[in-house]
Amino acid sequence: MLDLAFIRNNADTVKEAARLKNNTIDIDALLELDRRVVTLQHEVEEARAQQNALSKKIQQAAKEKNVELRNQYIAEGKQLSESIKEKEPLLTQLQEERYQLLLLVPNIPDPSTPVGKDEDDNVPIKYWGEKTQFDFPALDHYDLMQRLNMVDIERAVKVAGSRSYALKGDAARLELALMNFAFDRLARKGYTPVIVPSMARDFCFVGNGQFPKGRDQVYEVEGQDLYLVGTAEVSITGMYKDEILKAEELPLTFVGYSPCFRQEAGTYGKDTRGVFRIHQFNKVEQYIICEADHEVSVRWFEELERNAEELIQALELPYRIVNVCTGDMGDGKVGMHDIECWIPSENRYRETHSCSYFHDWQARRANIRYRDAEGKVHFVHTLNNTAIASPRILIPLLETHQQADGSIRIPEALRPYMGGQEYIGR
Numbered sequence: 001m002l003d004l005a006f007i008r009n010n011a012d013t014v015k016e017a018a019r020l021k022n023n024t025i026d027i028d029a030l031l032e033l034d035r036r037v038v039t040l041q042h043e044v045e046e047a048r049a050q051q052n053a054l055s056k057k058i059q060q061a062a063k064e065k066n067v068e069l070r071n072q073y074i075a076e077g078k079q080l081s082e083s084i085k086e087k088e089p090l091l092t093q094l095q096e097e098r099y100q101l102l103l104l105v106p107n108i109p110d111p112s113t114p115v116g117k118d119e120d121d122n123v124p125i126k127y128w129g130e131k132t133q134f135d136f137p138a139l140d141h142y143d144l145m146q147r148l149n150m151v152d153i154e155r156a157v158k159v160a161g162s163r164s165y166a167l168k169g170d171a172a173r174l175e176l177a178l179m180n181f182a183f184d185r186l187a188r189k190g191y192t193p194v195i196v197p198s199m200a201r202d203f204c205f206v207g208n209g210q211f212p213k214g215r216d217q218v219y220e221v222e223g224q225d226l227y228l229v230g231t232a233e234v235s236i237t238g239m240y241k242d243e244i245l246k247a248e249e250l251p252l253t254f255v256g257y258s259p260c261f262r263q264e265a266g267t268y269g270k271d272t273r274g275v276f277r278i279h280q281f282n283k284v285e286q287y288i289i290c291e292a293d294h295e296v297s298v299r300w301f302e303e304l305e306r307n308a309e310e311l312i313q314a315l316e317l318p319y320r321i322v323n324v325c326t327g328d329m330g331d332g333k334v335g336m337h338d339i340e341c342w343i344p345s346e347n348r349y350r351e352t353h354s355c356s357y358f359h360d361w362q363a364r365r366a367n368i369r370y371r372d373a374e375g376k377v378h379f380v381h382t383l384n385n386t387a388i389a390s391p392r393i394l395i396p397l398l399e400t401h402q403q404a405d406g407s408i409r410i411p412e413a414l415r416p417y418m419g420g421q422e423y424i425g426r
């Protein structure tokens with residue numbers, strides 16, 4: 001959410017941001033509604049002030065035993081109460097309408113964000129590692145997993161329907177190894193490990209920006225104010241709602257873990273083979289709460305990205321980084337980079353990590369603030385990036401490290417989390 005005063009004073013900038021982000025919000029309608037709220041608010045406050053003045057006049061008239069004047073004031077007071085009683089419900093309703101519109105206003109993209117319509121317009125900015133070449137007929141992740149008895153999709157689909165899977169054998173161990181590997185590396189950097197609720201209340205999803213627009217991507221717990229999170233980002237944002245932190249407490253740096261649940265509405269027929277796009281997966285998440293300063297946010301954005309690169313390089317996976325364009329980045333982001341790992345079987349890079357900074361767009365929605373050294377209160381800045389999301393990361397991992405004999409080499413960095421094992425299938 002943007003500051004209402006900012007929108008009032010920078011309507012064209014906000015309209016341009018909405019246009020660049022394919023966001024259809026009507027800023028003029030929002031500002032018109034805002035003017036009605038401000039006018040009505042002023043009338044109600046005026047009427048209240050007159051009521052206070054009148055009650056003093058009534059007391060004064062009573063003291064002077066001036067019955068006629070006193071009755072006149074009382075009559076005036078009644079009229080005022082009537083008009084306040086009539087205006088207040090309308091004011092409350094218009095304020096709620098304005099708030100619901102404010103939630104739909106996008107953040108302003110950083111000038112370094114490429115202008116574009118969709119992911120095809122994302123701009124590659126860095127490549128690392130040579131695209132894997134094989135001197136034997138290489139298999140895709142699903143064939144590799146089936147041959148090594150590491151996945152059971154049929155039975156999982158029986159249990160939970162389409163886009164379900166069960167990891168078995170060394171793939172199941174790999175997933176937990178990857179979670180521990182990511183948790184460990186970030187905890188050693190001083191990030192606070194946190195295992196958060198995977199069911200969260202509505203306000204958490206409003207806080208990170210998933211609601212109201214992305215409600216169709218979220219599973220709801222029937223009859224309760226509880227929804228399954230699509231990322232630990234939702235729960236961490238919700239944990240700090242309505243808090244005023246001390247400046248010296250910042251930055252808060254988290255490495256979070258949660259199962260993630262996504263409806264994947266609108267992706268029917270896309271990525272249906274294997275485990276690329278599923279309804280439930282596990283993710284280790286990097287999350288920062290820092291002071292409200294653009295340079296500070298950018299430094300954390302760069303650190304979060306470097307952290308992910310370190311993990312991917314340790315897994316010896318070729319990847320590239322793309323600067324996500326305005327049409328693909330979503331409402332809340334100021335800047336966003338995706339890291340895409342090379343998928344040999346698809347002969348292309350595909351997203352495995354997503355790194356974003358928001359300035360105070362999320363913090364305003366979740367009302368997360370801090371008091372600076374002078375005692376002034378500001379909304380914080382928030383950022384997040386994937387550390388490792390599995391089983392999607394298993395796709396480049398298994399494919400890239402497959403051997404001619406059909407086994408799979410486990411990268412050095414992962415072996416300590418796999419009991420020292422060096423290969424799968426040997």
Ligand SMILES: Nc1ncnc2c1ncn2[C@@H]1O[C@H](COS(=O)(=O)NC(=O)[C@@H](N)CO)[C@@H](O)[C@H]1O
Pocket residue numbers: 230231232233262264275276277278279281283285351352353354355384385386387389390391392393
């Ligand atoms: N439906 C899905 N199936 C498998 N993996 C997924 C799915 N959706 C997202 N992921 C994985 O989770 C990563 C992060 O998802 S994201 O929506 O892009 N970004 C976030 O959730 C942020 N909180 C950063 O992690 C993706 O890059 C991808 O690796």
